[in-house]
Amino acid sequence: MTVKKVGVVGAGTMGSGIATNIAQHGYPVHIVDVGASQVEGALAKARVFYQRQAERGRMSAAEAAAAGDRLRGGTELDALGGCDLVIEAVFEQLDIKAELYGRLIPRLAPGCLVATNTSCLQVGALARSVDRPERFLGMHYFNPPSVNPVVEVVRGEKTAPSAIDAALAFCTATEKMPVLCRDSSGFALNRFFCPYINEAVRIYDDGIATPFEVDRVACDVLGAAAGPFVVINLVGSRVVLHAQSNLAALGGFYAPAESVVRVGEQAGSWEIGDPSPPDAARDKAVADRLMGATFLALLQELDEEVAAPADIDLGARHAFKFGKPPCGLMDALGRKEVERMLRPFCETYGAAVPRSLSRVGQLAARG
Numbered sequence: 001m002t003v004k005k006v007g008v009v010g011a012g013t014m015g016s017g018i019a020t021n022i023a024q025h026g027y028p029v030h031i032v033d034v035g036a037s038q039v040e041g042a043l044a045k046a047r048v049f050y051q052r053q054a055e056r057g058r059m060s061a062a063e064a065a066a067a068g069d070r071l072r073g074g075t076e077l078d079a080l081g082g083c084d085l086v087i088e089a090v091f092e093q094l095d096i097k098a099e100l101y102g103r104l105i106p107r108l109a110p111g112c113l114v115a116t117n118t119s120c121l122q123v124g125a126l127a128r129s130v131d132r133p134e135r136f137l138g139m140h141y142f143n144p145p146s147v148n149p150v151v152e153v154v155r156g157e158k159t160a161p162s163a164i165d166a167a168l169a170f171c172t173a174t175e176k177m178p179v180l181c182r183d184s185s186g187f188a189l190n191r192f193f194c195p196y197i198n199e200a201v202r203i204y205d206d207g208i209a210t211p212f213e214v215d216r217v218a219c220d221v222l223g224a225a226a227g228p229f230v231v232i233n234l235v236g237s238r239v240v241l242h243a244q245s246n247l248a249a250l251g252g253f254y255a256p257a258e259s260v261v262r263v264g265e266q267a268g269s270w271e272i273g274d275p276s277p278p279d280a281a282r283d284k285a286v287a288d289r290l291m292g293a294t295f296l297a298l299l300q301e302l303d304e305e306v307a308a309p310a311d312i313d314l315g316a317r318h319a320f321k322f323g324k325p326p327c328g329l330m331d332a333l334g335r336k337e338v339e340r341m342l343r344p345f346c347e348t349y350g351a352a353v354p355r356s357l358s359r360v361g362q363l364a365a366r367g
């Protein structure tokens with residue numbers, strides 16, 4: 001199937017940015033929200049975005065005006081009857097999303113795809129409130145969706161292959177890099193990125209290094225554009241707590257760090273602290289823990305066949321700005337070195353050494 005017209009439900013942070021991206025790439029988009037002011041705000045934000053793109057020479061003034069014209073909105077779901085794809089980006093609550101689907105889906109054409117932008121709910125759990133689960137999938141955009149180039153395309157248990165193919169093609173047509181993954185907690189990317197952030201905070205909680213020192217090591221060893229504490233301040237400590245708590249059922253290793261809970265519950269920010277000189281022994285301990293935590297989560301994910309290593313590295317490079325994406329980094333370090341970093345975590349948290357450790361050395365090559 002080919003997508004020609006798109007609907008977006010929810011005109012908040014994500015829905016407005018998703019609609020902005022899609023209209024920019026030539027598709028008529030209709031955005032619906034319960035609040036008329038949210039719709040007006042989203043349309044105005046999109047026009048400002050296109051205007052800035054034009055000022056920066058990324059689109060012509062005529063293209064900016066045309067993109068603005070393609071974007072319409074209102075409060076009525078009936079307006080979505082002619083869409084081929086509807087992306088849902090309402091509040092992150094199962095009952096709210098399920099109630100919405102109950103009203104939305106009877107108004108859609110039979111072949112229309114419905115995608116949820118959920119971060120933490122299972123696509124399978126949401127699919128239970130949809131009468132055509134084969135047309136239902138996850139399309140998880142990253143914030144800010146108007147510019148972040150990555151979208152996780154999440155295959156629910158009942159999602160039809162043709163629906164996945166259409167979503168992948170649609171991502172490419174809107175200049176997004178799709179990361180195809182299974183419906184599993186944290187999907188492909190937050191599954192290892194959250195434990196990496198969480199471990200950074202555990203290192204601080206253990207009195208080993210300051211946020212500045214942890215961030216500096218992270219930027220060095222993973223080639224991260226910004227260290228984990230700067231990232232927490234950017235995305236919000238409450239969001240970080242929510243995302244980590246979503247993984248907690250996977251075992252003790254995934255439980256939120258003490259200060260992830262403390263700072264997150266207060267929606268606080270981190271003091272990054274003053275620069276301090278490098279210390280070889282401390283920095284090595286920090287590096288081992290940051291990489292060990294990232295690698296453990298990632299290898300467990302590979303054991304569970306959540307996503308392919310090449311897709312994971314693509315996402316890490318472009319969604320999180322890791323200059324040294326983790327599968328390629330493990331290959332470069334080699335199996336023995338990765339195992340040395342993993343072992344302390346397996347012992348502390350009673351986790352088995354992941355089977356995928358045996359693939360280290362050829363992860364990136366196999367794709």
Ligand SMILES: NC(=O)c1ccc[n+]([C@@H]2O[C@H](COP(=O)([O-])OP(=O)(O)OC[C@H]3O[C@@H](n4cnc5c(N)ncnc54)[C@H](O)[C@@H]3O)[C@@H](O)[C@H]2O)c1
Pocket residue numbers: 009010011012013014015032033034035038088089090091092093096100117118119120140141142143
């Ligand atoms: N904010 C992020 O960083 C981020 C990143 C990726 C995914 N997500 C996911 O995207 C979704 C939306 O998040 P957000 O941050 O944009 O939220 P938000 O609070 O900014 O916006 C949600 C919008 O949905 C509207 N809404 C609520 N119920 C509705 C209904 N029944 N019908 C129509 N509109 C309704 C609200 O009025 C609001 O404008 C969530 O599932 C969230 O988990 C968020």
